[in-house]
Amino acid sequence: MERETLAKAYEPGRIEKKWYDFWLSNGFFRPRIDPDRSPYVIVMPPPNVTGELHVGHALTMALEDIMIRWHRMLGEPTLWVPGSDHAGIATQVLVEQDLAREGLTRFDIGREKFVERAWVRAQKSRRAIELQHHLLGCSCDWDRDTFTLDEAPSKAVRTAFVRLYQKGRIYRGERMVNWCPRCRTALSDLEVEHQDTEGHLYYFRYPFVEGDGFLTIATTRPETYFGDTAVAVSPNDERYRGAVGRRVRLPGTGRDIPVIADEAVDPTFGTGALKITPCHDPTDLQVADRHNLPHVNVFNLDGSMNAEAGACKGLDRQTCRERVVEEFERQGLLDHIEPYSHMVGHCSRCRTAVEPSISLQWFVDTKPLAEAAIEAVRSGEIRIIPDHFTKVYFSWMESIKDWCISRQLWWGHRIPVWYCSDCGALTVAVETPTSCSGCGSARIEQDPDVLDTWFSSGLWPHSTLGWPDDTEDMRYFYPTTMMETGYDILFFWVARMIMMGIEDTGKVPFRYVYLNGLIRDEQGQKMSKMRGNVIRPDDAVARYGVDALRYALTTGNSPGNDLSLGDAKLEAGRNFVNKVWNATRFVLQATREWRATSSDTRPAMPAPTDMTDRWILSRLNRLVTSVRALMAEYQLGEAERQVQEFLWSEFCDWYIEFAKLRMRQTNSAGAAGGSGSPAPYLVAVLDAALRLLHPFMPFVTEELWQTLQPTEASADSVSSIMVSPCPEARPELDDPVAERVVGAAIDIVRALRNARAERRLEPQDRLDASVFSGAGLLGQLRALVPAIESLARTHIQRVADRDERTGATNTERAIVLADAEVVVSKASADEAGRICAQLEKEAEATRSRLQAIEARLDDAVFVAKAPADVVARQRDLAAGLRDKLERLEAERRDLG
Numbered sequence: 001m002e003r004e005t006l007a008k009a010y011e012p013g014r015i016e017k018k019w020y021d022f023w024l025s026n027g028f029f030r031p032r033i034d035p036d037r038s039p040y041v042i043v044m045p046p047p048n049v050t051g052e053l054h055v056g057h058a059l060t061m062a063l064e065d066i067m068i069r070w071h072r073m074l075g076e077p078t079l080w081v082p083g084s085d086h087a088g089i090a091t092q093v094l095v096e097q098d099l100a101r102e103g104l105t106r107f108d109i110g111r112e113k114f115v116e117r118a119w120v121r122a123q124k125s126r127r128a129i130e131l132q133h134h135l136l137g138c139s140c141d142w143d144r145d146t147f148t149l150d151e152a153p154s155k156a157v158r159t160a161f162v163r164l165y166q167k168g169r170i171y172r173g174e175r176m177v178n179w180c181p182r183c184r185t186a187l188s189d190l191e192v193e194h195q196d197t198e199g200h201l202y203y204f205r206y207p208f209v210e211g212d213g214f215l216t217i218a219t220t221r222p223e224t225y226f227g228d229t230a231v232a233v234s235p236n237d238e239r240y241r242g243a244v245g246r247r248v249r250l251p252g253t254g255r256d257i258p259v260i261a262d263e264a265v266d267p268t269f270g271t272g273a274l275k276i277t278p279c280h281d282p283t284d285l286q287v288a289d290r291h292n293l294p295h296v297n298v299f300n301l302d303g304s305m306n307a308e309a310g311a312c313k314g315l316d317r318q319t320c321r322e323r324v325v326e327e328f329e330r331q332g333l334l335d336h337i338e339p340y341s342h343m344v345g346h347c348s349r350c351r352t353a354v355e356p357s358i359s360l361q362w363f364v365d366t367k368p369l370a371e372a373a374i375e376a377v378r379s380g381e382i383r384i385i386p387d388h389f390t391k392v393y394f395s396w397m398e399s400i401k402d403w404c405i406s407r408q409l410w411w412g413h414r415i416p417v418w419y420c421s422d423c424g425a426l427t428v429a430v431e432t433p434t435s436c437s438g439c440g441s442a443r444i445e446q447d448p449d450v451l452d453t454w455f456s457s458g459l460w461p462h463s464t465l466g467w468p469d470d471t472e473d474m475r476y477f478y479p480t481t482m483m484e485t486g487y488d489i490l491f492f493w494v495a496r497m498i499m500m501g502i503e504d505t506g507k508v509p510f511r512y513v514y515l516n517g518l519i520r521d522e523q524g525q526k527m528s529k530m531r532g533n534v535i536r537p538d539d540a541v542a543r544y545g546v547d548a549l550r551y552a553l554t555t556g557n558s559p560g561n562d563l564s565l566g567d568a569k570l571e572a573g574r575n576f577v578n579k580v581w582n583a584t585r586f587v588l589q590a591t592r593e594w595r596a597t598s599s600d601t602r603p604a605m606p607a608p609t610d611m612t613d614r615w616i617l618s619r620l621n622r623l624v625t626s627v628r629a630l631m632a633e634y635q636l637g638e639a640e641r642q643v644q645e646f647l648w649s650e651f652c653d654w655y656i657e658f659a660k661l662r663m664r665q666t667n668s669a670g671a672a673g674g675s676g677s678p679a680p681y682l683v684a685v686l687d688a689a690l691r692l693l694h695p696f697m698p699f700v701t702e703e704l705w706q707t708l709q710p711t712e713a714s715a716d717s718v719s720s721i722m723v724s725p726c727p728e729a730r731p732e733l734d735d736p737v738a739e740r741v742v743g744a745a746i747d748i749v750r751a752l753r754n755a756r757a758e759r760r761l762e763p764q765d766r767l768d769a770s771v772f773s774g775a776g777l778l779g780q781l782r783a784l785v786p787a788i789e790s791l792a793r794t795h796i797q798r799v800a801d802r803d804e805r806t807g808a809t810n811t812e813r814a815i816v817l818a819d820a821e822v823v824v825s826k827a828s829a830d831e832a833g834r835i836c837a838q839l840e841k842e843a844e845a846t847r848s849r850l851q852a853i854e855a856r857l858d859d860a861v862f863v864a865k866a867p868a869d870v871v872a873r874q875r876d877l878a879a880g881l882r883d884k885l886e887r888l889e890a891e892r893r894d895l896g
């Protein structure tokens with residue numbers, strides 16, 4: 001009697017929540033600290049609290065859950081720390097959009113109210129994200145759930161800042177930064193997206209101050225000319241030899257600026273004379289600093305023009321540009337305008353064109369941090385999977401620039417620096433000070449800025465484990481084992497965790513970095529709302545179940561490679577689950593008696609004697625060895641594919657079919673479940689295969705595994721497949737002979753089935769065949785002949801040694817296999833005639849379909865008007881039909 005009966009059909013919705021609650025309430029996600037064993041630890045990349053999880057998160061969560069469940073079943077103390085990220089600028093922009101709908105800005109409600117609203121939003125999103133993790137089956141330890149703005153990580157952030165400051169690795173300085181005029185904050189280079197933009201190149205004439213004539217310069221940004229402090233030419237440019245050293249007038253400003261020579265000027269761009277605007281272009285700033293030129297900023301923080309723009313003061317950038325061009329034209333100083341497309345940086349959060357600006361910001365001196373981080377990977381202390389990203393990592397780290405960590409936002413970790421209005425000293429402290437560290441004055445005020453989100457996420461592996469405190473978690477679980485994330489944030493995030501982890505703790509934050517690819521649709525297109533091809537994980541789960549979604553995301557997927565996801569893959573996942581479900585139903589029913597007679601602890605599996613039992617146990621052994629090796633190398637997708645293939649093909653399609661035949665025989669002999677019964681092996685192999693599959697498809701495997709467990713054991717002990725041991729290979733069950741014999745039998749059945757199909761035989765039609773094999777195999781193969789006959793619906797007239805085989809006659813066909821040869825009777829003349837006629841008919845139908853499609857493709861109007869994908873589908877269809885036609889014709893030739 002099984003523990004519970006298995007429903008007829010697999011309904012994911014019925015079992016998923018039940019098992020997640022069961023795991024959670026039994027504390028299976030919580031690790032036990034065991035000083036004698038080293039733990040396996042993953043700290044989850046914290047999703048942003050800006051909305052729900054998308055399918056990319058589902059991939060990350062599936063991969064991490066597979067790793068975690070696998071290592072838990074290996075018996076390691078396993079910890080997966082969940083969490084979420086406050087996502088500074090991203091959340092702030094959303095709150096601002098909420099406000100905008102009410103006709104308000106953040107300045108209308110003030111900082112305190114704004115932060116309150118952001119908290120409400122964040123908490124709501126956190127809860128939704130947590131529930132989605134439950135839905136996906138994530139076996140993380142919710143007792144350790146952390147939010148980047150929680151007290152503990154906040155303390156870590158301030159501590160890290162203060163220490164870096166005291167070491168001189170954090171400084172405040174005026175630098176060129178990317179400024180988003182809408183968000184009114186500095187952005188890191190990584191928060192800027194460069195887009196090809198159709199613009200213009202304006203040719204302006206700057207008159208010489210002394211003498212006649214002018215210099216013509218080309219610019220894409222006329223409005224910045226108020227900030228010009230020089231015109232530069234290349235030192236080798238013959239055209240301007242006489243101009244260097246003279247001065248030109250900036251029209252309408254009353255300012256004169258020098259003409260200088262600098263190597264940075266590209267003589268082939270525009271006229272070869274470049275206006276130098278130090279405050280609004282990074283290259284110009286470098287030129288200006290080489291020549292000691294003044295800096296003139298022309299923008300307000302919101303991107304409007306400041307007083308330097310004279311009459312244009314207060315205008316926005318675009319209006320000012322138009323006004324400047326008109327003015328140059330009016331004065332006859334506009335040479336001409338050309339269309340020109342160039343890259344323009346945009347804020348990745350709000351899409352506003354970014355303004356490179358000089359401002360006072362906080363920076364981390366990253367060079368020394370990067371050196372240690374490079375060394376950690378070079379020495380192999382951290383291994384990046386796949387390996388080819390290591391090179392990318394090095395090249396990025398070697399050219400790293402100082403990291404601007406201050407943001408002029410309200411949502412985030414406030415910079416732990418207080419300014420004294422009496423003596424001007426800075427107080428930099430972990431705990432909020434009440435007085436100036438320099439003069440003791442109470443008139444101190446905290447820096448209004450917050451830290452870049454990536455500063456707190458850079459501390460994530462150690463801040464979640466309790467650093468800077470000396471906690472048990474920190475001592476036992478740090479360094480963590482694995483950092484799994486998308487390859488697109490290797491620099492954004494992974495590199496920073498390595499730098500900050502080593503800097504703060506003296507140890508690497510993790511041993512492995514596993515980079516997963518991006519998800520595309522079935523056509524290989526990136527998923528986006530605009531394209532309408534987004535698959536929401538919740539929708540996929542509702543339609544196919546979690547296990548099918550996880551299967552579709554991970555089977556055959558290899559690290560670092562993008563993968564495509566669509567209904568076909570999700571359906572394949574569901575079909576596989578159904579297959580395993582039905583196989584288990586069969587096993588339960590077929591082993592009912594055996595399971596009823598066994599005692600509370602199952603008797604040890606008897607040594608197998610039947611060839612197919614020996615075969616399946618040996619194949620299982622091979623699978624276990626292979627899967628363990630693949631998992632150790634993080635080839636998760638291939639491991640899963642092999643488990644699937646074993647279950648689907650070897651177990652379901654062959655072993656169960658062999659077992660059915662044997663049981664039919666013993667049943668008729670009245671010896672069900674007796675010695676020689678496949679029952680113990682059916683249960684043992686399925687049990688092991690389910691355990692191998694569990695990390696990939698946690699829900700269905702738990703449901704099925706539970707039904708296989710002895711009833712008696714369930715009374716007072718709670719067991720779960722997720723804490724059951726991972727199957728181990730048993731070398732004594734390796735059986736090359738059985739693999740060869742059953743392998744040959746399977747090949748023979750396949751060959752005979754093909755022969756039947758080619759002759760278009762109906763199930764009741766008889767096929768005659770002979771089997772020849774080597775002397776070594778023959779005796780054992782003979783025992784499988786009844787099974788072969790039954791599975792291939794073939795009458796085997798003769799089984800003999802290969803040496804005894806005489807050449808095939810005219811009416812026979814020989815099929816050579818690896819370990820055997822099969823001779824089948826050919827179709828009789830009558831039969832051949834019948835098949836020919838059938839082939840003819842099929843060919844005719846195919847030809848007329850093909851003609852119809854070709855006619856449509858020849859129609860120029862159709863090809864021009866129909867959407868490209870419709871035309872492409874018609875072309876594919878035509879190609880497929882042409883192939884089919886060729887195949888039919890070849891088959892016909894073979895017959896004649």
Ligand SMILES: [Zn+2]
Pocket residue numbers: 180181182183184347348349350351352
């Ligand atoms: Zn912005």
Ligand SMILES: [Zn+2]
Pocket residue numbers: 420421422423424425436437438439440441
């Ligand atoms: Zn002071």
